[in-house]
Amino acid sequence: MNTLALKAKAAQIRMNLLKMIHGAKTGHTGGSLSNTDILTALYYKIMTIDPADPKHPDRDRFIASKGHSVESLWCILADRGFFPKEDLDTFSRFGTKLIGHPNNKVPGIEMNTGALGHGLAISVGMALAAKRDGKGYRAFCLMGDGEQAEGSVWEAAMAGAHYKLDNLIGIVDRNRLQISGSTEDVMGLDPLEDKWASFGWNVVSLDGNDVEALVNAFAAAPEVPGKPTLIMANTVKGKGVSFAENVPHWHHHVPNDQELEQALSELTALIESYRKEEEAQ
């Protein structure tokens, strides 16, 4: 999939997750919109995965440590064929498997997450198992920036560097907003890149809504053998929907009918612009 196709895919996933959240009348809209490009790069370009064999021993592992932004992941897993797309209609409904956090009863989900600060330690274990077994798979762990306040993140960061896990890639969805407002007002994180670098990680800072930059960074890791990689993905919360971008309230705001219509029309126009760009090339 080329860059334009990936961009169009990300826009389509955004449309799907908005419709899903609108239908269910619940969801973490802002964070899912901010991480969509990261997941698109991983699931359509980077990770070695097989929807027909989701537990293949040599697959790459993905852990959504910021488990609450699962809506984009559900839409991507359905689109990749891990489960039927119709299942998306059950999102958050009574008795569903597609709950508001990753659920490993669903094919394609490795571990149950949702409690923040857990995913990186799990990913360290997976990357360590690969090293000890001489296997080539990588472990990708997506964290939130608000999540960086959890001390357990830094326990795992220490271990990842200590065990020289260059098959471990941490990603921070750095959208600078959490439920109560700016991350820097709630609990200051900056200089966050320096913190990770001082913990022994190779830090790559990029535009986390630029799917091409993400693909290149993921493909290049590890740039430094023996060091885990931290991708500081500078994103926009609510990305792709003009009136939701950088608005804290959209953390778990559910679009009403009018908002949905406007959002879908913006994203449809975006996909159309990619199509024209593709044609022009």
Place this chain on the structure above:
Amino acid sequence: MANKIPNRQVICETLLELAKEDRDIMVLASDSRGSAAMAPFANAYPEQFVEVGIAEQNIVGISAGLAHSGKKPFVTSPACFLSMRSIEQIKVDVAYSATNVKLVGISGGVSYGALGMSHHSVQDLAVTRAIPGLAVLLPADRHETKRMTEALVAYEGGAYIRIGRNPVEDVYESDDYEFVIGKAVKLRDGKDITIIAAGETVRVALDAAAELEQAGVSCRVINMHTIKPLDEQAIIDAARETGRIITVEEHSIHGGLGAAVAEVVVQQAPVPMRIVGIPDEPAIAGKTSEVFEHYGISAAHLKQLALELTGA
């Protein structure tokens, strides 16, 4: 002759033996390889050993990741920290995600008697047994520790095991007996009353039963080595056949063995019951034997309670 081998050493020796054949067995330590007696394992199998430093949340999360990748991790960390600092990782990463992690809480109960409540783990059974899908066990002596360790290597699923720090007097003559996770062991039959114990209080219960026999009271003793899944039938049988039950545990009287037994008794076979354990207070300082004596975790006190209950 008094036993001089602590249970932690038995776990290490058993895992060392099994790891010869099973390269997926892993031991993790939180700066605890000495206190867990795991240094021999670390030295013999460095590729199957992981040190995480003093980071109990991390040790459980990493173990869950290892287990997810096919490893059989045994986490060895002080029970007080492992069962409290890491409880959310135990709930989510082990139980909820259904990973095959064995959590070995060392120096449990009041083993660290003089170090204060920070180092006591007398709420661990209460919190761990409330977590769905997590097995909870405590061995009575070194022989049971060996059989339990073997059973846990074969068992697929999360489990919390609590052992004490110091050698304990033998309950079994050898390790040549049937050990099944979730199946209580009737160590002594009786018809007037039953004492149900677990871990290091089993020896106390047996001593009480011997004294009761001399006083003309026939006392059954059940070793409830598995707190979860609980052998409910053994409890119902004891209630129906002996009419009275005393539980004795190295744990708070709230939420532990006594509570687990009472949940079965009141709903399925109501009989008079007494719960002996650590009261709702920071436990007094002292050696395990002194703390036990202070709180009536003793043969003399159990005998007295049994005599009161039986009216003998």
